Amino acid sequence: MALTGKQKRFLRSKAHHLNPIFQVGKGGVNENMVTQINEALEARELIKISILQNCDLDRKEVAEEVSERTNAELVQVIGSIFVLYKESTENKTIELP
Template identity: 65%
Template sequence: MLTGKQKRYLRSLAHHLDPIFQVGKGGTNDQLVRHINDAIEKRELMKISILNNCLDDKNEIAEELAEKSKAELVQIIGSTIILYKESKDNKQIELP
């Protein structure tokens, strides 16, 4: 579980990142989760964009993606989700 200070730090790092994945009208699926797992292991911090044609609730999508990828949900801002997961092999971010 991340503290408030750690979340603030991660939000500041994520500010300049571009979303890597998009969730559309198909919603989430196992293939998307698998790709997120691979990418988050390399990057540790990522943004995911939810498109306007997605009918599912963005909070439910964020919780589901965080749970299935075993990542921490840092923030949901607008239609963007920020996820963090400490990497086993490519540790780059040192949390305060």
């Protein structure tokens, strides 16, 4: 499901006050991290992830890889932080416009 511009704006405003709960560093993205991000998305639906200075990969590539591997929507990439959204099956709290 691709998000519309309106839905992305809505999610960006919701994500504004969130703090990043994961960090991608030198090791890049591994299975364990993907599992944890999936669990966090199921619980929260909307999360921020920061990319550390020592990460060797391009930040957009990292954001797209995490988004693909978790089947989540990439809402935005700002600087070294990106926002992911994935509708929760059990804990749905966000109603998209």
